[in-house]
Amino acid sequence: MADRREKAPDAPTSGRAITARRATVSILGGLVLWELAVRVLHPSPLSIVAPTDVVSAFVRLARDGTLWTDFRVSMQQFLMGFALSAAIAIPLGLVMGANRRVHDYGDPWLTILYTTPNVALAPLFIIWLGFGNASHVAIIALVAIFPILINTIEGVRTVEEEWNEVGAAFRASRPEIFAKIDLPGSLPYIFTGLRLALARALVGVVVADLFGASAGLGYLLLNSAQAFKTADVFVAVTVLAALGVFLTGGLRLLQNKLMPWGATTGGA
Amino acid sequence: MSSSTTPAPVTASPAARTGEAVQVQGACKEFVDPHGDRLRVLDDIDLEIKPGEFVAIVGPSGCGKTTLLRSIQGLERLSAGTVTVAGHPPGEIATGFVFQRASLLPWKTVERNVSFGLDLRVIRSAGGELGGKEARQRQVTELLELTGLADFRHYYPRQLSGGMQQRVNLARALAIEPAVLLMDEPFSSLDAMTREKLQRDLQRIVLQAGTTTIFVTHDIREAAFQADRVVVMSPRPGRIARIFTIDEPRRRTAEYQNSDRLAETARGIWTELHEGNASEGGRPDA
Numbered sequence: 001m002a003d004r005r006e007k008a009p010d011a012p013t014s015g016r017a018i019t020a021r022r023a024t025v026s027i028l029g030g031l032v033l034w035e036l037a038v039r040v041l042h043p044s045p046l047s048i049v050a051p052t053d054v055v056s057a058f059v060r061l062a063r064d065g066t067l068w069t070d071f072r073v074s075m076q077q078f079l080m081g082f083a084l085s086a087a088i089a090i091p092l093g094l095v096m097g098a099n100r101r102v103h104d105y106g107d108p109w110l111t112i113l114y115t116t117p118n119v120a121l122a123p124l125f126i127i128w129l130g131f132g133n134a135s136h137v138a139i140i141a142l143v144a145i146f147p148i149l150i151n152t153i154e155g156v157r158t159v160e161e162e163w164n165e166v167g168a169a170f171r172a173s174r175p176e177i178f179a180k181i182d183l184p185g186s187l188p189y190i191f192t193g194l195r196l197a198l199a200r201a202l203v204g205v206v207v208a209d210l211f212g213a214s215a216g217l218g219y220l221l222l223n224s225a226q227a228f229k230t231a232d233v234f235v236a237v238t239v240l241a242a243l244g245v246f247l248t249g250g251l252r253l254l255q256n257k258l259m260p261w262g263a264t265t266g267g268a
Numbered sequence: 269m270s271s272s273t274t275p276a277p278v279t280a281s282p283a284a285r286t287g288e289a290v291q292v293q294g295a296c297k298e299f300v301d302p303h304g305d306r307l308r309v310l311d312d313i314d315l316e317i318k319p320g321e322f323v324a325i326v327g328p329s330g331c332g333k334t335t336l337l338r339s340i341q342g343l344e345r346l347s348a349g350t351v352t353v354a355g356h357p358p359g360e361i362a363t364g365f366v367f368q369r370a371s372l373l374p375w376k377t378v379e380r381n382v383s384f385g386l387d388l389r390v391i392r393s394a395g396g397e398l399g400g401k402e403a404r405q406r407q408v409t410e411l412l413e414l415t416g417l418a419d420f421r422h423y424y425p426r427q428l429s430g431g432m433q434q435r436v437n438l439a440r441a442l443a444i445e446p447a448v449l450l451m452d453e454p455f456s457s458l459d460a461m462t463r464e465k466l467q468r469d470l471q472r473i474v475l476q477a478g479t480t481t482i483f484v485t486h487d488i489r490e491a492a493f494q495a496d497r498v499v500v501m502s503p504r505p506g507r508i509a510r511i512f513t514i515d516e517p518r519r520r521t522a523e524y525q526n527s528d529r530l531a532e533t534a535r536g537i538w539t540e541l542h543e544g545n546a547s548e549g550g551r552p553d554a
Contacts, residue, residue: 163373168343169365170385170444180384184375261375261424 049231054238057231066220071239074205074217077133078243081140082201088141089148089197090190096149097156098182110149118143119207131212139211140204147196155189156182191255195248202244287355289480290317290340290448294349297335309335311505313349317448317480322518324483324491325499326537332506333484337450340482341365354447364441364479366451371437372425378436379421383408385444407443414473415439431462438473448480455490464525467493471519488541492533493525500540510540 031051038050045053061067096103096110122139129135159182167177209218217236224232256262297310309332317323325333338344340351342359353361364385372381386404412418415435425433434454441449455463467490474481485491491498498512514533516524524530 163371165343165367166371166373166384169341169367170388171359171362172388176388180387181373185373187375259375261426 046228046230049234053231054234057229058235058238061220061232061235067235067239069215070217070220070236073213073215074209075243077136077140077208077216078201078205080133081137081204082144082198084137084141085144085197085201086148086194089145089193090152093149093152093190093193094156094178094182094186097153097186098160098178103153110146114146114150118146122207122211126211135211136205136208136213136216139208140201143204143207144197144201147200148190148193151189151193151196152186155186155193158189159185187259188255191251191259195251198247198251199244202240202247206240288316288352289319289321289354290315290482291352292316292336292340292349293351295336295339295346295351296348297332297339297344298347308505310339310346311507313506313508315499315508317482319480320478321497322474322481322483322495323497323499324485324495325501326485326488326491326541327501327506327509328503328541329486331501331503333501334452336501336506337452337482337484340448341450356447362444362446364444364446364449366434366437366441366449366454368453368456372433372440374425376424377421378417378423378425378428379408379412381425381436382411382417382439382443384440407445411439411443414476415442416469429462430458431466434458434466435469438470442473442477442479446479448482449474451481451483453485454483456485456487463487463490468520468522468525470494475519488537489530489534492537493520493530498537500537512537512540 035050035052038048038053049057058067092106096106121142125135125138125142129138160177163181163185164177167181172180205216206218206221209216210222213219217240221233221236221240224230224236292313292315295310295313295315296308299307299309301307309330313336315323325336327333335344339346340353340358341363342357343365351358353363373384376384383404386407409418412421415438417432417435417439420428420432425436428436437454438451441451455466458466471494483491483494492512492514495514496518498514500509500512501507502509512533516529516533
């Protein structure tokens with residue numbers, strides 16, 4: 001009964017393998033169809049180009065160093081902005097979730113700032129912080145902060161509702177309830193917030209570049225579009241998409257590492 | 269702060285102090301409902317429970333049995349009357365509570381869940397026998413063996429069945445060597461076979477640990493099978509309608525679980541619940 005080998009069934013692994021195979025087939029099939037359509041229908045190269053054209057544009061931009069510079073600049077801004085938003089939102093969310101008074105004072109501001117289209121605030125950051133890295137990081141942090149904050153608050157509140165009585169029954173002190181119940185219990189919610197924030201932060205990277213930049217993936221996107229270099233636009237979009245996929249995967253690995261119990265509460 | 273000064277092994281009776289293990293006197297509890305009306309859920313409850321005794325409380329839903337249990341735990345404050353546990357007010361002495369829902373912490377392994385109460389400052393600062401880390405570890409191991417969880421100590425709650433989760437719940441409550449063990453319909457969400465197995469196991473566990481137990485349930489057979497005394501409560505306002513003494517030596521066995529004696533006892537309690545003072549809305553039609 002207690003044999004631990006029992007909980008290592010093979011079935012889900014093969015199920016996952018099937019899913020992975022289907023995903024690969026779907027992506028490759030889509031690319032092949034795209035390539036064929038462009039070759040057969042010959043649309044204007046200004047509106048759409050074939051995947052192979054995108055690949056050769058990628059190689060060209062990678063060779064002359066433009067892509068690497070843009071990638072590095074954007075990546076730096078993204079990491080700083082995302083880290084800043086997490087560093088503010090997680091502690092603030094934990095406190096707002098655990099403390100009624102802080103929540104009541106903070107919540108109206110949260111509602112106002114969250115419902116304002118964050119992008120509308122971007123010009124303000126440019127005015128305050130100039131065209132440099134600082135304003136980019138601030139814009140990214142601004143758009144990324146809300147999903148983390150809201151999910152963290154929600155997490156702590158749900159956890160308190162579910163396990164508060166356990167803490168009370170064992171006469172745990174308030175700091176103990178916070179450290180031993182609220183904090184680990186809200187981890188799944190925090191990760192959900194981080195995952196949503198990640199996608200928004202990538203949008204922030206592009207948006208910040210639109211308001212003025214001298215390098216960056218958004219800058220590459222904007223410049224290429226204005227010069228009608230459609231293939232280069234696709235390169236920028238593809239790199240951004242790949243970045244999103246890889247970073248989300250990284251976040252998932254981190255989550256599995258930090259949460260070996262494998263709870264999926266609040267997880268998307 | 270609550271532990272006795274003389275170190276004792278886990279299996280010794282923690283209720284071996286003089287006097288009553290639990291004393292409830294004139295307990296009343298009123299809630300104010302959303303319309304501002306007062307709702308009396310407990311009305312002048314008197315109950316004395318001896319050390320080592322197993323008392324079951326049955327009654328229709330809404331009779332305040334859970335409120336009574338929570339008052340003994342200190343989770344609810346009485347409107348009038350007093351509760352003492354081993355002579356102390358509730359909240360000043362270690363009492364173990366087993367929740368109806370499996371309320372285990374999903375991020376802790378079985379072992380860590382069981383030691384949850386032991387790892388808290390209240391216990392550590394007590395400086396008693398459970399103060400040291402090794403002593404706590406030993407305590408957890410003993411309890412895991414007692415509750416049949418030894419092979420599962422590194423499992424996470426979600427890897428366990430409902431019955432196993434309730435064993436962990438029980439072990440966690442027992443770990444702090446409670447003066448009284450309070451159980452709030454702990455087996456109600458389990459299937460019949462698991463429930464009967466756990467009832468027999470609970471017999472062995474609380475006898476071996478010597479723990480005074482109060483067990484709230486709506487299952488008459490469950491109450492009659494386990495308890496020295498079955499307290500039947502009447503609905504709103506919750507009063508004690510009658511107390512049945514079950515003259516059957518503990519620990520109770522599977523043989524008793526299927527016996528006519530138990531069926532007869534359960535029938536008597538059933539009659540009291542449905543036709544006696546405890547019935548809802550007076551006497552039913554015959």
